[in-house]
Amino acid sequence: MAKIGIYIELDKGTFKKSNRELLSLARQGGHEVCAVMFCADAAPYLDELKGVRTVIQVSGGDLSYQPDRYARTLAALIAEHRLEVLLGSCSAQGKDLFPRLAAMAGAGLVNDCLAVDPAARKAVKPVYSGKLLAEYQVEGGCALFTVRPNVIPVQPAAGAAPEVRAAAMDSGDTPTRIVEVIQAAAQRIDLTEAEIIVSGGRAMKAKENFAVLEDLAQALGAGVGASRAAVDAGFAASDMQVGQTGKVVNPKLYIACGISGAIQHFVGMKTSKVIVAINKDPEAPIFKKADYGIVGDLFTVVPLLKEEIKKVLG
Amino acid sequence: MNIYVCIKQVPDTEASIMVKDGKSINEANVKWIVSPYDEYAVEEALKLREKLPGSKVTAVCLGPERAQNALRTVLAMGADAAVHVESAAALDSWNTARALAHVIRADPGFGVVFLGRQAIDGDASQVHLLLAGELGVPAATNVLAFACDGKTARVEREVGGGAREKIEMAVPCVVAAAKGLNTPRYASMMGIMKAKKIEIRKVPLAETGADEGQNRVRLLKLSSPAEKPQGQVISGEPADAVRELVRRLREEAKVL
Numbered sequence: 001m002a003k004i005g006i007y008i009e010l011d012k013g014t015f016k017k018s019n020r021e022l023l024s025l026a027r028q029g030g031h032e033v034c035a036v037m038f039c040a041d042a043a044p045y046l047d048e049l050k051g052v053r054t055v056i057q058v059s060g061g062d063l064s065y066q067p068d069r070y071a072r073t074l075a076a077l078i079a080e081h082r083l084e085v086l087l088g089s090c091s092a093q094g095k096d097l098f099p100r101l102a103a104m105a106g107a108g109l110v111n112d113c114l115a116v117d118p119a120a121r122k123a124v125k126p127v128y129s130g131k132l133l134a135e136y137q138v139e140g141g142c143a144l145f146t147v148r149p150n151v152i153p154v155q156p157a158a159g160a161a162p163e164v165r166a167a168a169m170d171s172g173d174t175p176t177r178i179v180e181v182i183q184a185a186a187q188r189i190d191l192t193e194a195e196i197i198v199s200g201g202r203a204m205k206a207k208e209n210f211a212v213l214e215d216l217a218q219a220l221g222a223g224v225g226a227s228r229a230a231v232d233a234g235f236a237a238s239d240m241q242v243g244q245t246g247k248v249v250n251p252k253l254y255i256a257c258g259i260s261g262a263i264q265h266f267v268g269m270k271t272s273k274v275i276v277a278i279n280k281d282p283e284a285p286i287f288k289k290a291d292y293g294i295v296g297d298l299f300t301v302v303p304l305l306k307e308e309i310k311k312v313l314g
Numbered sequence: 315m316n317i318y319v320c321i322k323q324v325p326d327t328e329a330s331i332m333v334k335d336g337k338s339i340n341e342a343n344v345k346w347i348v349s350p351y352d353e354y355a356v357e358e359a360l361k362l363r364e365k366l367p368g369s370k371v372t373a374v375c376l377g378p379e380r381a382q383n384a385l386r387t388v389l390a391m392g393a394d395a396a397v398h399v400e401s402a403a404a405l406d407s408w409n410t411a412r413a414l415a416h417v418i419r420a421d422p423g424f425g426v427v428f429l430g431r432q433a434i435d436g437d438a439s440q441v442h443l444l445l446a447g448e449l450g451v452p453a454a455t456n457v458l459a460f461a462c463d464g465k466t467a468r469v470e471r472e473v474g475g476g477a478r479e480k481i482e483m484a485v486p487c488v489v490a491a492a493k494g495l496n497t498p499r500y501a502s503m504m505g506i507m508k509a510k511k512i513e514i515r516k517v518p519l520a521e522t523g524a525d526e527g528q529n530r531v532r533l534l535k536l537s538s539p540a541e542k543p544q545g546q547v548i549s550g551e552p553a554d555a556v557r558e559l560v561r562r563l564r565e566e567a568k569v570l
Contacts, residue, residue: 068452091474092456092472092473092474093473095439095455095456096443096455096456096471098440099439099440099442099443099444099455100443100446100447100453102408102440102443102444102447103411103443103444103446103447103448104447106530107530108406108408108529108530108531109407109440109530109531110438110531111437111438111439111440112437112439122534125437126437126539127435127436127437127536128325128331128339128434128435128437129327129434129437130539131330131331131538132331132333132339132536132537132538132539133536133537133538133539134436134533134535134536134537135533135534135535135536135537136531136532136533136534137531137532137534138530138531138532139529139530139531139532140530141530175451175452175483175484176452176453176454176481176483176487177452177481177482177483178479178480178481179480179481179482180479180480181473181477181478181479181480182470182477182478182479182480183476183477184475184476184477185476186476187475188475188476189475190474190475191474192474193474196569220570237476237494238458238492238493238494239458239472239476239494241493244327244350244434245327245350245351245434245493246493252569253563253567253569253570263327263328263330264327264328270542273567273569274563274567274569275542275545276559276563277545282547287545287547288544288545289542289545290545291542291545291546291567292545292546292547292548292559292562292563292567293545293546293547293548294547294548294552294555294556294559295547295549296552296555300552301552301555301556304552304553304556305556305559305560308556308557308560309560309570312560312564312570313570
């Protein structure tokens with residue numbers, strides 16, 4: 001049995017699905033679980049946190065994300081509560097916060113884990129863009145792990161209600177200072193955490209044509225991605241790129257439209273639970289990697305798919 | 315400003331990677347390149363030098379003997395000097411950061427230190443922030459926009475869903491580049507010729523204090539992931555194929 005901390009990330013007050021995944025992981029094996037959350041009042045979230053021994057509610061002062069303050073607060077809590085392991089999500093914030101915390105706490109960190117054994121301080125993560133898997137063990141101190149979203153199956157929260165303890169937010173210097181957060185013009189789904197992704201490749205032919213994918217994505221509640229070819233051709237923004245030099249995604253359903261399936265792209269989405277390929281070229285390598293394929297022009301198939309989905313999902 | 319850029323030599327993105335003896339990869343027939351994110355870092359370093367006259371760009375690389383070629387590439391792109399910490403040791407991210415910090419700290423006038431947001435071999439995604447920790451300076455990662463007047467760096471970083479954080483920090487600082495920051499230049503013929511004449515300064519690993527024996531993260535095993543079984547192509551008229559696809563996604567795969 002180990003004493004495991006979980007860093008609970010809230011998205012504008014919303015309890016993210018990735019938190020449920022981390023809780024499901026930590027609840028296995030009868031560990032003493034301690035959840036840390038930065039919020040004025042943890043009460044609305046306590047149903048989600050059943051089975052956790054202690055909830056540390058960090059409050060007081062400005063709770064907006066400032067990496068220096070968050071990292072110092074967590075480093076102090078690790079020491080005070082003698083946490084042996086701290087888990088977080090490999091989200092944009094997790095990837096920013098955990099390495100800072102590792103530096104500050106003198107702790108070892110493994111990012112982007114697919115599996116974690118907290119008691120053994122071991123984790124498996126993809127390396128070489130997912131071409132290989134590596135198993136690591138963290139020595140001494142508190143072992144830090146960020147876990148890839150959508151990997152750990154969510155178990156319903158069960159167990160006793162946690163005890164809530166208050167902790168003070170660090171209010172020290174912020175040498176790395178976030179002065180503003182600019183929201184996207186249109187609220188887009190974060191691809192690294194999306195459950196469904198519709199992606200377009202070179203065959204999209206033009207930026208305007210991504211509207212076809214946007215329509216399907218809207219019907220599915222999906223995010224929209226792109227291959228490197230589509231990004232380099234200027235059809236899509238670089239933050240939409242899925243693949244080796246873009247984002248690694250892990251949805252339950254990935255629909256690749258007009259994407260040939262170069263290894264560059266494949267390594268960024270290969271862990272998707274189900275891959276669907278729509279491509280005119282029956283020889284496209286993507287068909288070897290997809291679970292389901294339709295050979296056809298995406299501009300014909302995708303609108304039909306959107307209509308069928310709307311019909312079925314109502 | 316004394317600008318630094320830390321790079322890593324990695325296998326080409328197209329390379330197929332095979333495990334050798336459980337802990338390393340088979341390097342036969344592997345083509346080595348500068349990690350793509352580091353190329354954005356190099357480009358941004360060169361752009362900053364152009365903006366601040368009198369500046370100098372020094373590239374630093376940790377790796378075995380072959381890593382010199384990566385430094386030659388960066389010199390050919392336009393870097394002024396190169397430092398090679400020669401070591402084939404299996405260092406974790408923290409020890410790597412310590413070795414890089416040792417080289418950079420030796421120059422009390424160091425300004426902005428650029429790196430890629432991750433190297434595409436270990437994908438550890440933390441050396442930049444650990445380096446900032448070792449140097450005791452602020453840092454931003456996943457950076458898509460960068461501006462610096464010599465005293466303050468103003469950056470924008472992507473935080474998912476198209477949102478961006480605007481960050482301000484004093485120089486010296488560490489900046490880790492993402493794709494979209496710039497378009498890296500190609501080395502010119504003149505650059506390649508010039509690069510050949512620059513002497514790469516060698517620093518022994520032992521001098522940096524980094525030590526494999528002190529790794530905080532230890533590699534236990536490398537393995538190849540299980541391959542997915544080949545999928546099925548659904549044939550028929552587009553409308554029928556689509557109907558069948560949706561049925562299977564619901565009933566067979568249960569993802570809708």
